[in-house]
Amino acid sequence: MAAADRQSMAAGHCMLLLALLCSPVTALDPYSVGAAILGTGSVLIKALPGSQYFMSRSCGEETPFSGYDLEKELNEKLFGQHLAHKLVLQSLRGFMKNKNPRKPLVMSFHGWTGTGKNHITSIVVKNIFKLGMASESVHFFVVTLHFPHEDHVRLHKDQLKSWIQGNVSRCERSIFIFDEADKLHPELIRMMKSFLDNYNNIDGVSYRRAIFIFISNLGGDLINQKMLKFWKAKKKREELVYSDFEDMLSSELFNNNESGFRQSEIIAKDIIDIYVPFLPLEFIHVKNCVLAELKRMGLPEDETLAMEIAEDVGYFPKEERIFSTKGCRSVGKKLDQLL
Template identity: 45%
Template sequence: MLEALSSEWSRVCLSWETVERIYTTSKRCDSTWISFNATAFEADLQNKLFGQHIASSIILKAVSGFMSNENPKKPLVLSLHGRTGTGKSFVSKLIAENIFKVGTDGSFIHVVPAHIHFPHESKLETYKTQLQQWIKDNVTNCERSIFVFDKMDKMHPGLIDSIKSYLDYYFKLDGVSYRKAVFIFLSNTGADIITQKALELWREGRDREEIELKDLQTSLSESAFNNIENGFWHSSLIDENLVDFFIPFLPLEHRHVVQCVMAEMRARNIQPDKKVADQVARGLNYFPKFDRVFSSQGCKTVESNLNFYM
């Protein structure tokens, strides 16, 4: 009998702990849990994101300006383009970590892998309705919600246009304001354009830091708009200029991969070892075939490769 009562009491206590956790989580969308520091964000970009001078500069200004504005006219909308492993997902994580004290563990950061959540073209109209309602519910719950749409190049064309109104210059829609939300789109579309530009400068013996946003932004938006095999194909988001920045992520060189390995060592509280970092970086694949200028995987496999060499 006592054992049964003890078990029942444990169950009740657990239930109250769950309620308390849910209540605490629901209170995190306020000044207690939202704490953006532009200086700290800049330090994170400088110390953790390598080889991306354009992305670091634009994202710092865009996010800092947006977060300091108490009355933005529209949500912040960023479209990040580049090869796998160049830092697109990573910088999205840095943005979330610098806005919410709980970082990506909070319930207001939403990562949407397009190829997983919207696999069937035949269900496109259903997906549109579901996506609209899901975003509305989340922004109603927290006006500072962050939405990261990964694999935009795998999304069915036309789907993303279903949320166009949420990204536009509306004070409120059906009683809900979306103006303080952040929408981030990640895509491989335009990666060839970015790589070609970087390779041209390398062959001319010039510094990659000479590449500016204006050199690529128009090409990226046009590539996204005209490429039928991506979610932005003929999208009204582009046509009506609702994407604030199309941001290129350059292919990474050997030296940048070394920096990634050193950062991973520091994250594991391991004394950074340049020899080991160089060994890990040299073990990756590079392209073009004979020049071996850029890392094929970027920094994506650094963690697993470091395990091997350590």
């Protein structure tokens, strides 16, 4: 290829990348070159070398945070997760009350599907922004959807970096959520380290009031094994404490060959503030999920229906049927079918 052609192609790529990064983002084809960004209507601000961000740092739809309101909602809507309830509530209370935190709040949620990881995330977001997950200051990524191509990791890295920089420059309280976080490419995790660490600002932007939530099934099997062992010892789940899980979960993320966090400095340097274990749910918790869903739908409580649906989900161990294999994940679908 001639030098002139190569220059022309490079210029075209640059223009395409800038167009993607500097335009309002609404919806994206997950297989397109811009698939790394999930838009909520925000405008992404792309910084050129040596430039600064001059947008307002306020978050117009931010609601006054009340630890009391968050606790009340967790009591009403989160079932069987005493550790997640306590850890998330304590972390948010301390972080939100601190007007000058040292670093962003970084939480890592672990457990099987249906145990409440995304559910508690929605509750947290709703207590910070009036529009909840629909807020322009909340950025939700499904890793396998928005960063699907390993061959495009360099582009994904540039896009994600600019997305975080631009949106935090607009709203310091921005929340970034990564579902299936263990599948993040190590290059993306290395890029994010600077945003998560203890820095006053980077290129004139402070990230210390932002919140990052990593959601993962990784560690779920270990949590379930410990829970089963606890049950066989005839101990109550409420006797489990954070120290039973913290080292186990951080080690699993750090050492598992399938984890994008393997040997990551984010873990080695204790940049993740809290590892939140989500325990397998029992029959009573699934039943409560059904009753809560009926209430959400504006329907009267129906104990018989709730019992029927809770009985119909799978449990393990096979003979004792103590812990739900899918948690509350299938409750809504089963309820729709029966209604």
